[in-house]
Amino acid sequence: FFFKQKTAYETPKRDWSSDVCSSDLQLQQALDDVEGDQAQAFLKVQKQLSADKSDFDIPGTKRLIVREGLKLAAKQMTDKEFSAAFDVLKLWLAKLENDDDISPADKQELKLRHCEALVAQTLLKAKEEARPGRERFLQALGMLDQLLPQLGSGACSQRRPDVLFARGEIRLDFAKATSNSASVAETMKRFEEARQDFTEALDELNKPTT
Numbered sequence: 001f002f003f004k005q006k007t008a009y010e011t012p013k014r015d016w017s018s019d020v021c022s023s024d025l026q027l028q029q030a031l032d033d034v035e036g037d038q039a040q041a042f043l044k045v046q047k048q049l050s051a052d053k054s055d056f057d058i059p060g061t062k063r064l065i066v067r068e069g070l071k072l073a074a075k076q077m078t079d080k081e082f083s084a085a086f087d088v089l090k091l092w093l094a095k096l097e098n099d100d101d102i103s104p105a106d107k108q109e110l111k112l113r114h115c116e117a118l119v120a121q122t123l124l125k126a127k128e129e130a131r132p133g134r135e136r137f138l139q140a141l142g143m144l145d146q147l148l149p150q151l152g153s154g155a156c157s158q159r160r161p162d163v164l165f166a167r168g169e170i171r172l173d174f175a176k177a178t179s180n181s182a183s184v185a186e187t188m189k190r191f192e193e194a195r196q197d198f199t200e201a202l203d204e205l206n207k208p209t210t
Helices: 013-019 025-034 038-050 059-078 082-096 104-130 137-151 154-177 184-205
Strands: none
Touching: 059 082, 059 104, 082 104, 104 137, 104 154, 137 154, 154 184
């Protein structure tokens, strides 16, 4: 997920720690722990962000938190803890998306990783709803129908084919599972909708990159 770039958040701790109010021992301890037990550190940092503490007006501290938050979310995505990654990135975006102290590149990466976590989380839930034995196809399709409009532009649009393929597969399974109880017209409609999803996904994959 990451590429090496020389920015302010790579400044050694001794350079930015002097900016932190020395009287706020709780904040200092949380930042110290970032270099050790990351999970415990971010439980503390998340509580402090949620409390809108004025300490987070410190530019160096905010930049460090964004980078460490991205690393934590990346690990959670690798571990398939999609909901946890989504929650971390949603919090970071809400607090820092419009913050002038955060670089445009970091803001863009926050949005992209947030999008990836949202897609992964939604696909997992939709497939669980549609799996054999559960077969809640309408609920699964509803989740994907709500997700697709959020992937219409920017970096998030790159995940549209994945969602379209998943929706096509669920529509196909829906048509097969209900073929004995549904009318011929309804079954044919579901097969056609699945075909349209697959076609649209392939068309988007074949679009020339700009």
